[in-house]
Amino acid sequence: MKTFTPKPADLTHDWYVIDxxxxxxxxxxxxAAILLRGKNKPTYAPHADSGNHVIIINADKIALTGNKMGKELYSHSGRPGGLRRDSYAELLEKNPERIIKNAVKGMLPKNRLAKVQLDRLRIFRGAEHPHTPQKPQVFEIAQVSQQAK
Structure with a gap:
């Protein structure tokens, strides 16, 4: 069986917006990771960049389940003493975009395509975004948090 390789003309990058x-x-x-990789398309191939652009709006209204408010998000600058620890509760107020970007980054493959795919992710705190000329399609996530009801 041959490996399917999409032609460059078949690789389109659609725009999606997620609330x-x-x-x-x-x-x-x-x-978001599925859309960024392009796994929703019939022309998907893991070695080809067939991903989409994803816009996430209302990032500050995301639901964190379990005990995530008490946990911390770690990052390191690579320099001595460069460990940075931020709690999820603090990040939800100051920088909710970082929480979502880190979660999506962890769900992408660890290869060269991941950086290109992650660059197509755009996260906004409010409901407004500057990408309306691209006419993004609304992608609905059916299941919402039970705590929000």
Whole structure:
């Protein structure tokens, strides 16, 4: 059986917008990663860049389940003493975009395509975004948090 390789003319990068209001972080990240990789297309090939552009709005209204408010997000600058620890509760107020980007990054493959695919992710705190001329399609995530009801 031959490996399917899409032709460059077949690789289109569509635009999708996802509303993160009351959506659980993990469910949002998995759906965004699927769209970024292009797995929703029939021309998907893991070695070809057939991903889409994803816009996530209302990032500050995301639902964190379990005990995530008490946990911390770690990052390191690579320099001595460069460990940075930020709690999820603090990040949800100051920089909710970082929480979502880190979750989506963890669900992408660890290869060269991941950086290109992650660059197509755009996260906004409010409901407004500057990408309306691209006419993004609304991608609905059906299951919302039970805590929000």
């Amino acid at each position: 993160a209001t009351d959506v659980v972080l993990g469910r949002l990240a998995t759906q």
